[in-house]
Amino acid sequence: MRLVLLGPPGAGKGTLAALLKESLELVHISTGDMLREEIKKETATGRAAKKFIEKGELVPDEFVIRLIEKKLTSDKRVAQGYLLDGFPRTRKQAEDLDRILRQIQQPLDYVLYMESTLPVIIQRLGGRRVCKNCGALYHLHNKPSKKEKVCDLCGGEVYQRADDNEATIRTRMDVYLKSTRPVIDYYKVQGKLKKLDGDKDSEEVQVALMQIFHEDHKLNKH
Ligand SMILES: [Zn+2]
Structure with a gap:
């Protein structure tokens, strides 16, 4: 199964991703993690990305696309199915992703959108520690x-x-919603979008999701 997971920071994407990774044996591809890794290693990409992240702004497309393309075309484990987390965030990124996936002939199965409200997100992220x-x-x-x-x-x-x-959470939410609306519409037109209630806890969300997979007979094939 090839999935994209969308949703503002704090909508519970990380927890759901961990559950799906375990139950469906998907490779979890998080652009946030990949970028933090670049920052930790102090690569050129990492140093440039750090400036945007600290201001609560999005990292420009070109950096993120390069990381994703490398992952999807060179990591053999992605053949077993994956979950793209935190990407695509702009329509341009969605189009670039489709271009990469056409080249390797592996279209997406679903785009999952976690919707969550601002008070819930502030409560979750404000208390988060890493x-x-x-x-x-x-x-x-x-x-x-x-x-x-x-x-x-x-x-x-x-x-x-x-x-x-x-x-910064408010800024990130504003930036997220503004830039992601076109991405949501892009996948809605393709018929791949599934909305999930991110205010609920992740076990409930997972149950709802498994129901969708079963109804579409997606679970027995990869
Ligand atoms: Zn530790």
Whole structure:
């Protein structure tokens, strides 16, 4: 199954992605993770991307497309199916993705859109904490680490990302909705869009999604 997962930051994409990855054995392709990896390695792409991310702005298409194209054409594991997370975010990116997928003759099965409201998103992201070392996610109220500011898994430092404060969250949401509307419309026309309620918890969302897959007889073939 080849899926795209859309939704504003904090709509619960990450948690759903983890569930789908496990239940359907999909490769999770997150442009956010790939970019953070570039930043960590201090590559040229990473240094350029960092400036945009810190301001709550989108990283320009050309950087992201290059990372995606490399992944889809050179990583053999993607043949078993994948979940694209955080991409495409603009109509231009959606068109570029279709171009890449036509070349390798692997069209998308679905585009999943997680819809979520601003108060829910602020509550989720404002309390979010991340391990600096392994990337494990925590939440001040829903999932605190056992010891304050220390990762349960690796002992690394657990911190609040610079772009997880309320003002930046509002900016990210505005930027997201403005730029993503054309992407939503693009896939709606193709008949591939499925809307999911991101205000619900991820187990409920997953159940709803599995129902869609079963109804379309998508689960037995890859
Ligand atoms: Zn850790």
